[in-house]
Every structure is written in structure tokens, then in C-alpha cells.
Amino acid sequence: MGYSTTERAGRWCSRALAVALAVSCITGRVRDAAAQGSTQQSASILFFPTVQVDETHDTVIQITNASNSARNARCVYLDGSLTAAGAPRCAQTNFDLQLVARQTALWVVSAGQRATSGAVVDDIPQPLRLVPPLAAGFAGALVCVEVDAAGFPIAGNAMIGTATLQHPANGNVAQYDAFGLRGFDTNDGNEVLCLGGTVTAACPNGAEYEGCPGRWVLNFIAEGAEDPLAGAGSSVQTELTVLPCAQDFRLSNPTSVTVNFSVYNEFESQLSASTDVSCWVTSPLIAISDLAFSAADLGTLHARAVVTAGLLDGGVALVAREIHSVSGAPASSGATVPHLDPADARADVITLPPVR
Amino acid sequence: MRGLRVERMARRGVWATVLVVLLAQVIASRVAPAQDVADQAAALVVYPYVVVDGTNGVDTLLQLSNAGEADVGVRCFYENATHYCSNNPATACTDDTTCSPGGVCEAQWTAHEFVIGLMPGQPQAWRASEGKIAVGIPAVDPMVGLLRCTVVDIDTFLPIAANVLEGTALLDEFRPEPSPEFDTARYNALGFRALGPGDGDGALTLGSEYAGCANVVSYAHFTAGVADPVAPQRQVNTRVVVVPCSVDYAAGLPGSVMVHYSVWNEFGQRVGSSRRVTGQDAAGLSDVHATLFSAATLGTLTAKTTVAGIEGGVLVLGIETHAEPDVIGAGSAAFGVEHRGSRATNDLVVLPPNL
Numbered sequence: 001m002g003y004s005t006t007e008r009a010g011r012w013c014s015r016a017l018a019v020a021l022a023v024s025c026i027t028g029r030v031r032d033a034a035a036q037g038s039t040q041q042s043a044s045i046l047f048f049p050t051v052q053v054d055e056t057h058d059t060v061i062q063i064t065n066a067s068n069s070a071r072n073a074r075c076v077y078l079d080g081s082l083t084a085a086g087a088p089r090c091a092q093t094n095f096d097l098q099l100v101a102r103q104t105a106l107w108v109v110s111a112g113q114r115a116t117s118g119a120v121v122d123d124i125p126q127p128l129r130l131v132p133p134l135a136a137g138f139a140g141a142l143v144c145v146e147v148d149a150a151g152f153p154i155a156g157n158a159m160i161g162t163a164t165l166q167h168p169a170n171g172n173v174a175q176y177d178a179f180g181l182r183g184f185d186t187n188d189g190n191e192v193l194c195l196g197g198t199v200t201a202a203c204p205n206g207a208e209y210e211g212c213p214g215r216w217v218l219n220f221i222a223e224g225a226e227d228p229l230a231g232a233g234s235s236v237q238t239e240l241t242v243l244p245c246a247q248d249f250r251l252s253n254p255t256s257v258t259v260n261f262s263v264y265n266e267f268e269s270q271l272s273a274s275t276d277v278s279c280w281v282t283s284p285l286i287a288i289s290d291l292a293f294s295a296a297d298l299g300t301l302h303a304r305a306v307v308t309a310g311l312l313d314g315g316v317a318l319v320a321r322e323i324h325s326v327s328g329a330p331a332s333s334g335a336t337v338p339h340l341d342p343a344d345a346r347a348d349v350i351t352l353p354p355v356r
Numbered sequence: 357m358r359g360l361r362v363e364r365m366a367r368r369g370v371w372a373t374v375l376v377v378l379l380a381q382v383i384a385s386r387v388a389p390a391q392d393v394a395d396q397a398a399a400l401v402v403y404p405y406v407v408v409d410g411t412n413g414v415d416t417l418l419q420l421s422n423a424g425e426a427d428v429g430v431r432c433f434y435e436n437a438t439h440y441c442s443n444n445p446a447t448a449c450t451d452d453t454t455c456s457p458g459g460v461c462e463a464q465w466t467a468h469e470f471v472i473g474l475m476p477g478q479p480q481a482w483r484a485s486e487g488k489i490a491v492g493i494p495a496v497d498p499m500v501g502l503l504r505c506t507v508v509d510i511d512t513f514l515p516i517a518a519n520v521l522e523g524t525a526l527l528d529e530f531r532p533e534p535s536p537e538f539d540t541a542r543y544n545a546l547g548f549r550a551l552g553p554g555d556g557d558g559a560l561t562l563g564s565e566y567a568g569c570a571n572v573v574s575y576a577h578f579t580a581g582v583a584d585p586v587a588p589q590r591q592v593n594t595r596v597v598v599v600p601c602s603v604d605y606a607a608g609l610p611g612s613v614m615v616h617y618s619v620w621n622e623f624g625q626r627v628g629s630s631r632r633v634t635g636q637d638a639a640g641l642s643d644v645h646a647t648l649f650s651a652a653t654l655g656t657l658t659a660k661t662t663v664a665g666i667e668g669g670v671l672v673l674g675i676e677t678h679a680e681p682d683v684i685g686a687g688s689a690a691f692g693v694e695h696r697g698s699r700a701t702n703d704l705v706v707l708p709p710n711l
């Protein structure tokens with residue numbers, strides 16, 4: 001059973017490299033598991049969880065190419081409105097986006113945008129862009145994925161965005177930053193986008209993007225409380241939008257998640273609630289539970305809700321919109337992305353329609 | 357003998373390779389972005405814009421929560437950068453025209469400390485104009501400034517590396533007459549996460565003990581004064597709040613940084629300008645530079661601006677206002693910015709001795 005020196009050297013090489021690779025994989029996996037997206041860094045996938053077009057809302061979308069070279073994206077509007085039967089439509093409208101270096105694309109969702117090739121402004125050719133307008137009644141989300149010139153996903157990490165919800169008549173505006181996931185160099189360029197997680201049959205390279213958060217924290221004014229400045233006759237309501245990160249844009253199958261709420265008032269008393277989300281939902285907190293979120297039940301003006309996706313569910317993207325009313329009429333609002341828990345990143349898959 | 361030497365050399369070479377791989381992993385994890393964040397709990401939080409004007413129905417609602425599972429103390433510092441008239445030091449002003457003839461509207465800077473305790477999971481909230489006297493939070497009015505809070509040990513009041521503070525702010529404006537007018541904007545406080553156990557002293561080093569300030573921050577915005585694309589009767593204007601990352605509360609000195617602005621229009625053409633910021637700068641784009649940010653100069657509806665501090669890092673918050681000229685009532689919204697790169701040098705927040 002003796003080994004030659006060459007064999008022994010070979011075995012040493014194998015063992016040492018195995019150790020190095022194992023440590024490398026473990027540290028890489030820890031990095032992936034801990035990563036969970038951000039609103040402040042340019043990314044490869046952008047989630048705009050709430051986009052609305054109706055009599056009292058329109059939405060302005062801004063997407064900026066943060067890089068010094070031209071970039072492309074495939075974007076999908078997800079219609080979360082309900083059918084007459086009460087089921088989510090979960091229908092999609094998709095389009096391509098081209099951005100020159102450092103360019104911001106801005107459009108009003110109800111109007112869309114059409115920039116034809118060959119248009120010239122100040123001797124500079126306008127980029128080609130065609131964003132379809134959406135009709136009144138749309139309520140849902142926008143998801144944009146960075147792709148190469150041929151339409152295949154890449155980890156370019158060049159996009160950052162904001163959305164502004166506006167009341168066309170009374171001037172009320174609420175703005176939030178898009179939630180972005182950065183891509184890794186493990187991206188295989190196919191239409192199955194692997195967010196977080198480990199190697200699976202659908203994700204042979206493991207995570208291609210950061211994972212979505214499974215746990216968020218929302219600090220809010222208790223439902224129905226008076227605005228602290230306006231006092232009697234005023235009220236504050238918070239509308240929460242939940243968008244599951246896993247999306248099947250190929251077959252338009254709705255993703256379902258259970259969302260649990262642990263609500264703490266200023267004296268640390270705890271109340272809880274839960275709701276099921278299919279495809280997309282935006283709802284006043286009071287409609288999720290009239291016990292856990294109301295000023296009357298919480299007993300304090302402010303509260304803190306820990307929002308957790310079900311243990312077996314994927315991650316979610318959230319936006320909270322706080323609406324201040326006078327005499328029952330909405331007068332002003334502000335929107336934020338809640339705080340996320342960096343220790344809870346989930347595994348999800350987004351499937352894009354094929355490139356044709 | 358030669359075979360053994362080959363084996364030894366092979367072992368050394370491979371282990372050297374292993375060390376290089378592991379070292380690279382460690383370095384990669386160290387240089388991973390560790391900058392201030394607006395969407396995670398942190399050990400030091402900064403509310404870049406706190407404004408109170410009681411006579412005009414302007415207030416800021418501040419909320420601070422403990423996301424941890426232990427009682428913590430919090431040392432907070434209001435930095436009041438309200439401007440006052442040189443010929444009437446009791447009169448707050450926004451520009452020279454709001455002072456009596458001959459007066460100049462001058463920036464002031466004062467810092468006021470308060471300390472509170474937070475139980476596990478507890479949210480604490482207060483109106484800046486009223487404070488919360490029962491728990492030791494003072495009232496401030498008038499105020500244009502900011503608030504910084506750092507987590508400390510509940511018993512010793514020395515800084516601890518606990519990433520448990522979540523902050524949010526609501527800029528609230530209400531005028532009851534002639535008809536009720538509301539304008540609100542909400543933002544998350546910017547947080548610096550502790551990166552290690554820290555040394556517990558009063559000098560908080562951003563970039564080593566805590567996450568650092570970004571090397572460059574950037575934001576997309578409407579060019580100054582353009583028509584709102586949804587409601588063209590309104591103009592869109594953007595106010596940019598810039599705060600130096602460093603401050604010395606022990607010596608009573610505000611941070612002071614030369615700030616460079618680079619503005620790109622939609623065709624990638626760039627113009628730039630510089631401006632010194634001491635304590636805080638909360639200015640409309642047209643006040644930062646009279647012509648640089650205008651649609652007439654840039655030729656496009658939107659632009660992208662990057663902001664970089666020269667001698668130190670800066671924090672930036674944007675506030676976009678949609679309003680009809682000469683009509684009371686506006687819609688405002690606060691927005692965050694993109695953070696890029698790490699600074700080569702650290703910033704420092706120096707706390708006064710713990711009394």
C-alpha cells in the first residue's frame with residue numbers, strides 16, 4: 001500500500017484544494033444567504049411594489065442607469081387587481097427598456113412613453129424606448145430585470161429607481177425607492193432567475209441574485225389616530241403593499257405567501273395578525289386586522305410591526321403608504337420601504353417569458 | 357531525496373495557494389459594501405432633516421425603535437442650524453429678504469444632547485416641537501437641523517456595538533385656514549451599522565468601527581422648476597439636504613466639508629459645481645446653483661446628480677415638492693439616494709464625555 005512521492009504530492013494537492021474550495025464555497029454561501037437587497041444601491045432586479053392608475057392616482061416611474069455604458073432591461077407590469085369573481089388577475093404587460101450611460105428614464109404610467117429611433121434632439125439621437133400606457137383601473141407592481149442587448153439576464157447591477165404616486169387633482173404625492181437585488185457572477189443568462197438559496201434542480205449554479213427578505217419591520221402611526229399636528233377631525237391610515245418576490249411571468253401563475261404580523265405598542269404589549277397574499281395585495285392595515293393595528297386597541301399613537309413571511313414561503317417586497325386625512329378626505333401621504341432584517345433572506349425564483 | 361524535496365515543494369506551493377485563496381475571501385468580505393443604510397437597524401442613526409416652525413404649522417414627527425432583545429440607552433444630539441438675522445438675533449430667517457433692511461440671514465449651529473432608554477422592541481415617538489419631557493426629550497422650536505442618535509450601554513452609557521436602532525421621520529405641515537392644507541413626507545433615518553465589538557470610547561469611527569459614509573451619493577431628479585408631468589399646472593422643485601458625516605460634539609464643532617456636485621442630463625452631458633457645507637445645507641437646487649440644475653441649462657426633463665464630499669463624507673436626503681406658483685398648498689415627498697463606493701478615509705463622530 002505504499003504511495004510514490006508523486007502520488008503523495010498529488011493527494012496533498014487534492015486535500016488542500018478541497019479544503020480551500022470548501023471554505024470558499026461556505027464563505028460564498030454565507031455571503032449569499034446574508035444578502036437581501038437594498039433601496040440604496042444600483043441593482044440587477046428592481047421591484048416597484050405599488051403602481052396605481054385610477055381617478056385619484058397616477059404613478060411616475062424613474063429608472064436610472066448608474067453605469068457609464070448603455071444598458072438594457074426587460075420590465076413587467078403585474079396586474080394585481082381583482083376580477084369580478086374576486087380572484088387576482090395576475091396578468092402581465094411587458095416591455096423592453098434601453099438606457100444610455102447615466103440616463104434616467106421617466107414616464108407617467110397612464111401615458112407610457114414612445115421615443116422613436118432616429119429622433120434627434122440638439123444633434124443627439126434619442127434612444128429608442130417604447131413603454132406601453134396602462135388604462136385606468138390598473139393596480140399592481142412593476143419588476144425590471146437587467147439584460148444584455150439580446151435580452152438575456154446579466155448581473156450588471158446598473159439600475160436604481162423611484163416611483164411617485166400622485167393625485168392628479170389635489171397635488172398629493174408620495175414617493176418611494178425601488179427595492180433592488182444585486183446580481184452575482186453565477187448568472188447563467190437563462191430565463192430562470194435564482195434569488196438567494198442554494199443549488200437546486202432549477203438553480204444549478206445556486207444564487208444568481210441576492211435573496212429577498214422574509215422579515216421586515218414597519219414603524220407606523222396607529223390606524224385611525226389623529227394626525228399629531230392637525231388634531232381633531234384628522235386621521236392617519238397606513239396602506240401596506242405586499243409583492244411576493246417569486247414570480248412566474250412565463251405562465252402568469254400567481255404566487256401565494258402567508259404574511260404574519262407581530263405588533264408592539266409603546267409599552268411593548270404585543271398583538272398579532274396574519275393574512276394570505278395571492279399575486280399582489282395592497283390593503284389598509286385596519287383591513288388586515290381591526291384588532292392588531294387600531295389606535296383604540298394599541299392604546300398608543302405609535303407602534304412597530306414585525307412582518308414575517310411564512311416559514312416555508314419565499315421573500316416579499318413591501319411598501320407602506322401613510323395617508324393623512326381631514327374630515328374624511330385624504331389630504332396628504334408619504335411612502336416608505338420599511339426596515340428589513342438582514343438575517344432573513346429567502347430563496348425565490350422569477351421566470352421570465354422567453355426571448356423571441 | 358529528490359522525490360521528498362518535490363513532495364515538500366508541492367505541499368508548500370499548494371498550501372500557499374490555499375492561503376492566498378482564503379486571504380482573498382477574507383479581503384473580499386472586508387471590502388464588501390459597508391455603508392450607511394436606510395432600511396436596516398443600526399447602532400448610529402441620523403435624521404438628516406428635522407424642521408420645526410410652530411408659527412407656520414410645520415413640525416417633524418420622530419420615531420425611534422429598539423429592534424433588539426435587551427434594554428439599551430440612546431444618546432441623541434439635536435444639531436440646530438436655524439438661520440437668524442444679523443440685525444435681530446431673535447428672528448429666524450430663510451434668506452436676507454426675510455430680515456429687516458440691512459440684516460443678513462446668517463447660519464448658526466448649536467448642539468443639544470438628551471438621553472433616553474428603550475426596552476426590547478419598544479417604539480418611542482415624539483413631535484420635535486413638543487419633545488417628550490417625561491422621558492427627557494426636549495422641545496425645539498424653531499429648528500432647521502438634524503438629529504443623530506447612538507446606542508449605548510443602559511448602565512454605563514458607553515457606546516456599544518448593537519445594531520438595534522430603527523428611525524423614521526414624518527415631515528408634517530398643516531395649515532387650518534383658509535381651508536385645511538396638509539403636506540407630509542416620510543423618510544427612514546440613515547443608519548451606520550457597527551462592524552465589530554468597538555472600543556467603547558466616545559470617538560465613533562465611521563469606516564472601521566461603524567459602516568462608513570459612501571464615497572459618492574447620487575440621485576435622479578426633475579430639473580429645477582419644470583412642469584409636473586402628471587399635473588402640468590404645478591412646478592416640481594427639489595430640495596437637497598446635505599449633512600457632513602463627521603461632527604465633534606465634545607468641542608462643539610460642526611462638520612465642514614467642501615461638496616462637489618456633478619450633474620448629468622439625459623444625454624450624458626456633465627456640468628458641475630462646488631459648495632461648502634458646514635453643519636447642514638438644506639437648499640433648493642436653484643439655491644445650490646442659480647443655473648446649473650435648470651431645464652434651460654440641461655435641456656432635459658430629468659437629470660442625475662452625484663454628490664461627493666472632498667475632505668469627508670456626506671449624507672444626502674432629497675425632498676421633491678409639487679406646487680402651483682403663488683398658491684398655498686403643495687405635495688412633498690422625500691426620497692433616498694444611491695450610495696456608491698467606500699471612502700478612503702474615515703469620518704469621526706466625537707461624543708462629549710459621559711456625565
